[in-house]
Amino acid sequence: MKYNIKLKITNExxxxxxxxxxxxxxTFYFDIIFTIxxxxxxxxxxxxxxxxxxxxxxxxxxxxCPLIFPVIQPIILYIKSFNNINLNTxxxxxxxxxxIIIMSSKEHVTINYIDVYNFIKFKNMHVLMYDSVHGQxxxxxxxxxxKNEFYNFVSGKIKEARNQ
Numbered sequence: 001m002k003y004n005i006k007l008k009i010t011n012e013x014x015x016x017x018x019x020x021x022x023x024x025x026x027t028f029y030f031d032i033i034f035t036i037x038x039x040x041x042x043x044x045x046x047x048x049x050x051x052x053x054x055x056x057x058x059x060x061x062x063x064x065c066p067l068i069f070p071v072i073q074p075i076i077l078y079i080k081s082f083n084n085i086n087l088n089t090x091x092x093x094x095x096x097x098x099x100i101i102i103m104s105s106k107e108h109v110t111i112n113y114i115d116v117y118n119f120i121k122f123k124n125m126h127v128l129m130y131d132s133v134h135g136q137x138x139x140x141x142x143x144x145x146x147k148n149e150f151y152n153f154v155s156g157k158i159k160e161a162r163n164q
Contacts, residue, residue, distance in 0.1 A: 003095040003150055007142040008088070013125070015081035017137045019074065020122040031069040038066035093128075093138070095154055100128070102136070113154075113161035121151045128154075 022028060042062050045051040051059065064072075094101040100111045111130070118129040126147075129135040140147060 001097065001153060003093075003145065003153065005093045005095075005138060005142050006090060007093070007138065008090050009137055009139075011081045013137050013139050015078050016124055016139075017122075017127060018077045018081065020125065020127075022073075022077070024120075024122075031073075035066055035069050038062075038068075042066055091136070093136070095150075095157075097157070113157045114164075116158050119151070119155050119158055121147075126151060126154075 042051075042065070045054070045062060051062065054062070089104050089106065092103045094103075099113060100116070102109045102111065115130075116128060117131050117135075118127075120127045120129065124140055126138040126140070126143075127135050128138065143150060
């Protein structure tokens with residue numbers, strides 16, 4: 001079996017990938033708890049009137065704290081997604097029985113399945129990780145075949161290569 005994918009990554013793909021990794025990380029639970037506690041502190045200080053006796057710096061701080069993770073962090077990720085310089089490159093991926101071939105106008109790389117760090121399936125994309133930081137985003141809109149079958153094929157090949 002062989003899968004060929006031609007894709008061109010956009011800023012939105014990078015943003016969605018960042019959000020996916022953020023939501024799947026262990027720190028996401030801290031983000032939720034921090035936001036709930038910060039909202040509770042804000043409402044409590046307003047309810048008991050202490051908010052109105054704070055100086056301007058403390059008022060700004062207690063208003064900004066509940067907005068850090070649900071508002072400010074996604075805005076920062078969105079801005080960072082536009083700083084990627086390698087976007088206008090068309091990439092062709094070939095997943096065959098033995099390895100993964102990655103081709104672009106600049107390079108041609110062959111990666112063995114045993115060298116793949118991780119292969120992650122999100123609701124809107126797959127991510128092929130080369131190491132703990134670098135990877136290839138594969139948005140679902142470029143998959144013209146069954147997404148689950150593709151994921152099972154690649155993850156099966158990785159597992160098979162690691163077990164040898």
